[in-house]
Amino acid sequence: MDVFDSLAEAIVLVEEYRRSYNQYRPHSALKNLPPAVFAQQMSAEISSTSLA
Numbered sequence: 001m002d003v004f005d006s007l008a009e010a011i012v013l014v015e016e017y018r019r020s021y022n023q024y025r026p027h028s029a030l031k032n033l034p035p036a037v038f039a040q041q042m043s044a045e046i047s048s049t050s051l052a
Helices: 007-024 035-051
Strands: none
Touching: 007 035
């Protein structure tokens, strides 16, 4: 279990973890891609299909 020296430190570390988890860590529900990559791919697919 982690112990933080202050509330400010805890906030910073939790935000870093949240960003890592939501942007860079692969998710099985997203074809094992990180959410940021998956979003880029979906955006590109939507753009290419809407132009057709």
